[in-house]
Amino acid sequence: MNTSTVEIIILIIHFLFFIYACTAIASYIILAMISSKETIEYMKKNSFVNYKEILSSTISPSITIIAPAYNESLNIIENVRSLLSSHYVNYDVVIVNDGSKDDSLEKMIVAYDLVKVDFLINQQIPTKPIRAGVFKSTNPAFEKLTVVDKVNGGKADALNMGLNISKSDYVACIDVDCLLLENSLQKMIKPFLEVTDKTVIATGGVIRIANSCIIKDGKLLDVNFPKKLIEKAQILEYIRAFLLGRMAWSRLNGLLVISGAFGLFNKKVAIEVGGYDTNTVGEDMELIVRMRRYMEETKQKYKVAYIPDPLCWTEAPDNYKIFISQRNRWTRGTIETLRMHRKVAFNPKYKSLGLLSYPYWLLYERLAPVIEVIGIIYFIILAALNEVRWDYALAFIILAYLFAVLFSIVAIFSEELTYHQYKKKGTGFKLIMISLLEPFVLHPFILYAAIRGNIDYYFNKKKKWGEMTRKGMATS
Amino acid sequence: MYSYQHFIDYFKNAPAIIQVVWVMIVLFMVIIIILIIYLKLLRSRLRKNEKIVAQYQNEYESNLITYLYSGNEEEEISAEQQLIVEKLKSCVPDKFKRRVVVSTLLRLRNEISGEMAESIQKLYFQTGLINYALSSLKSKKWYVVAKGIRELAQFHVKEVNDQIVIHVNNPNKEIRKEVQLYLVTLFHFEGLKFLDVLQTQLSEWDQIQLLEVLQRFDEQEIPNINPWLKSKNDSVVIFAIKLAKIYNQFEAKDTLLDLLEHRHKKIRVEAIQVLSHLQVYEAKEVLKNKFNELSLEEQIAFFKLLENVFESSDESFLQEHIQHKNFEIKVSALKIFKLLNIEKFHSFKRLLSAPKDAEIIEFIENN
Amino acid sequence: MSDAKKIVLAEDNSTLSLLLKFRLEKEGYKLLIAADGKEAIELIEQHDPELILTDIMMPFISGLEVISHVRNKLNKQTPIIVFSAAGQEEMVLKAFNLGANDFMGKPFSPNELVIRVKRLLR
Structure with a gap:
């Protein structure tokens, strides 16, 4: 190999990096434009729907909320209470106590007057067996509640138990510590019932961050902007991802992920595909991909819908250690899902799933951190060899930074023009400040966690799930 | 430099x-x-708007209440009322204020009935608000039209029926939905006539909303649903089946039985469910004879029907299916057996000894 | 007017509250208005009214919880009339089980409400 070949190879690599960066930026811009179009339409369509006066009757389809709980004793009573206060009429709540080692079950038995009942389970998806039994309340005020105590099998296994137990047409799978607004089920069920020419297999909701918000008796009383940088930065990140990213993918019918914290599923399809996969840490993404695949393979028209309203509030990690372990897990979940379904990639048989959604996720979500790190290492090598034109590099870095900031600000605008959740005076300034700081206070940690996720996935297969220790919900 | x-x-x-x-x-x-x-600027404007809306609302609210309480028997409109009408009239040309006035009137209109509700409607005409709603019907923007129709429905403006019916088959889904709600809200069952001419599909959401509106009225005299059960529009058929179920339309029995042969599976299944609800014994014989040709969903629905209308003559048929591989059918069959012939039911314990089956039998025995 | 009978009205629709306040005060009652269940409970504890009017669906604390608080926590037999929207039959049943005395389905006529209030406060 002579010098000129090496030079050509290096040139090609440079060119590829450049193309990658340009397409990534272009995709952000395109997605933002699509999402603003979709958002405007959504707002117009729903501006005069009075959710209070509709769907309170029993003609509406049945929904089961399935909430797996593992060692949640600290807040379980409050959390269950919040789940029981939905305004939708035809729904019930199944709490799956996934082999908790604490006194969650005992606490629920006392608080909700539970007694053990005979329950015939149609075991359509295999799960770990029942432990203490199935419980229902003797108090008519809690008749919607069922508690199942089973042997520990992980979140996916617990959700599968819920799928087996539910007698409803639709299931809402949620994290037990999520706070749902009272009209969330009405809003989430709407897409399933509106579409006449295809089957809606799932609807995803937005996750909002409840840190520092005032919550009492399972109800959100006041929305506050938290103090810690990491919490503020995550709020910005969520607004960006949900209002600018997912909204656009929903328009393209290309959503690959419905947040595990809150999603509504067509139970029949979810069971037909075999429920949640218990062997992955990314069971929420994996299920959607598998359901989409199934619909494509059986040639049925389908849609994965998405509701941008702030309906589900949850506590986000408030320290870097937990944050990193959460993102590490997300990364492994993505890698696993994409690998399991690699058959779909670039396969025209799967239409937009194979040609658009999957490749996009592979290139710009799965590989982005890897490519970024390679770029950084390459840059360091060049710097060491004194091959960097610092003035040019600086110009590009400034440009990239400004683009990131601009994009965040656009996201803030879409939040202000739609839901305007952070109403308090002064929060606008804080939002701007955090969009300037976020590339320094959050992005490096996301990158680090993603790389750790890759390393753990390939070299540390036995790694158990990072358990997310949760801080108690702020109560007043 | x-x-x-x-x-x-x-x-x-x-x-x-x-x-x-x-x-x-x-x-x-x-x-x-x-x-x-x-x-x-945007954030302070949003904050300010919120305050102004609250302030206007307070003001219009007390205007409205005064208006409602200052009427008297002698005059068509009292001097005090006239004053309020004039005041509101001067507000409505402003789009922002108009929105607040309308929403204030509506907040009360939706919650009360009787004389006062009529007074509110009168005020809606007197202030000229109705003209804005009517002119919005001619707009090119779909959401303006839809919103206008909704407002006219909420204020029970029956007079503009003709201008609204023409939108029954409007290409925009939201406009169609509002038209349907308008017709049913104001004309009740009579308003359902649009089903005769509807060319598009009625979504499940639309159907539920219409049924909810209908359920608010006390009248149980429902029109003949047979023509809708025979409609070429499948969604109209499904809607009619729901009507049959909610209003116990036993008279439509024969047409419902015909639907068991419908080409659309969903309709066949729903027909079985409503026949089960109405406890139509004829349906049982029809379905029993062609049980093996039915799809699984129909079979399951049929067994639910059987739970309502079983007779001792069904015993042999049931016995054929206690080994059915579908869980729900097996449970149904055993449940009926327990009621029909308890001795025979006990004898199944030996026959069905697999752990899963034993579990089912034990459960049915105890419940 | 110190001997006027006190009524707590819990209703999140302020226009309706105002209307009913005028109407009932004309009949000689003293009205205390709460915009949600939380305020209602505070007012009830503070003023010990002769009658409670409450909507079932309210933000934060529902009418059902107000009833249950009055009957079970405060152990009071104050008459309670609930308002419910159409399609909430199930809720109304629950309200009666919890100890409500009467209910009015929305939309209702204010005049009819006055008649029922008078009957309960006779």
Whole structure:
């Protein structure tokens, strides 16, 4: 190999990096434009729907909320209470106590007057067996509640138990510590019932961050902007991802992920595909991909819908250690899902799933951190060899930074023009400040966690799930 | 001025791509600064609007209440009322104020009935608000039309029926939905006539909303649903089946039985369910005879029907299916057996000894 | 007017509250208005009214919880009339089980409400 070949190879690599960066930026811009179009339409369509006066009757389809709980004793009573206060009429709540080692079950038995009942389970998806039994309340005020105590099998296994137990047409799978607004089920069920020419297999909701918000008796009383940088930065990140990213993918019918914290599923399809996969840490993404695949393979028209309203509030990690372990897990979940379904990639048989959604996720979500790190290492090598034109590099870095900031600000605008959740005076300034700081206070940690996720996935297969220790919900 | 000149020279001599980058940096910075300022303005405007809306609402609210309580028997409209009408009239040309006035009137209109509700409607006419709703029907924007129709429905303006019916088959889904709600809200079952001419599909959501509106009325006299059960529009058939179920339309029995042969599976299943609800014994014989040709969903629905209308003559049929591989059918069959012939039911314990089956039998035995 | 009978009205629709306040005060009652269940409970504890009117669906604390608080926590037999929207039959049943005395389905006529209030406060 002579010098000129090496030079050509290096040139090609440079060119590829450049193309990658340009397409990534272009995709952000395109997605933002699509999402603003979709958002405007959504707002117009729903501006005069009075959710209070509709769907309170029993003609509406049945929904089961399935909430797996593992060692949640600290807040379980409050959390269950919040789940029981939905305004939708035809729904019930199944709490799956996934082999908790604490006194969650005992606490629920006392608080909700539970007694053990005979329950015939149609075991359509295999799960770990029942432990203490199935419980229902003797108090008519809690008749919607069922508690199942089973042997520990992980979140996916617990959700599968819920799928087996539910007698409803639709299931809402949620994290037990999520706070749902009272009209969330009405809003989430709407897409399933509106579409006449295809089957809606799932609807995803937005996750909002409840840190520092005032919550009492399972109800959100006041929305506050938290103090810690990491919490503020995550709020910005969520607004960006949900209002600018997912909204656009929903328009393209290309959503690959419905947040595990809150999603509504067509139970029949979810069971037909075999429920949640218990062997992955990314069971929420994996299920959607598998359901989409199934619909494509059986040639049925389908849609994965998405509701941008702030309906589900949850506590986000408030320290870097937990944050990193959460993102590490997300990364492994993505890698696993994409690998399991690699058959779909670039396969025209799967239409937009194979040609658009999957490749996009592979290139710009799965590989982005890897490519970024390679770029950084390459840059360091060049710097060491004194091959960097610092003035040019600086110009590009400034440009990239400004683009990131601009994009965040656009996201803030879409939040202000739609839901305007952070109403308090002064929060606008804080939002701007955090969009300037976020590339320094959050992005490096996301990158680090993603790389750790890759390393753990390939070299540390036995790694158990990072358990997310949760801080108690702020109560007043 | 040295550094400025230096920068110009540097810029001129840089490669094109670097020039582009610098231009974009400046551009982005300008945009960001503009957006930050605009965000500040936007947020304070939103905050201010909220306050103004609350203030207007308070004001209109007390105007409305005064209006409602200052009427008297002798005059068509009292002097005090006239004053309020004039005041509101001067507000409505302003789009922002109009919105608040309308929402204030509606907040009360939706919650009360009787004389006062009529007074509110009168006020709606007197202030000229109705003209704005009517002119919105001619708008080119779908959401303006839809909103206008909704408002007219909420204020029970029956007189403009003709102008609204023409939109029954409007290509826009939202407009159609509002038209349907208008017709049913104001004309109750009579309003359902649009089903005769509807060319598009009625979504499940639309159906539920219509049924909810209908359920608010006390009248149980429902029109003949047979023509809708025979409609070429499948969604109309499904809607009619729901009507049959909610209003116990036993008279439609024969047409419902015909639907068991419908080409659309969903309709066949729903027909079985409603026949089960109405406890139509004829359906049982029809379905029993062609049980093996049915789809699984129909079979399951049929067993649910059987739970309602079983007779001792069904015993042999049931016995054939206690080994059915579908869980729900097996449970149904065993449940009926327990009621029909308890001894035979006990004898199944030996026959069905697999752990899963034993579990089912034990459960049915105890419950 | 110190001997006027006190009524707590819990209703999140302020226009309706105002209307009913005028109407009932004309009949000689003293009205205390709460915009949600939380305020209602505070007012009830503070003023010990002769009658409670409450909507079932309210933000934060529902009418059902108000009833249950009055009957079970405060152990009071104050008459309670609930308002419910159409399609909430199930809720109304629950309200009666919890100890409500009467209910009015929305939309209702204010005049009819006055008649029922008078009957309960006779």
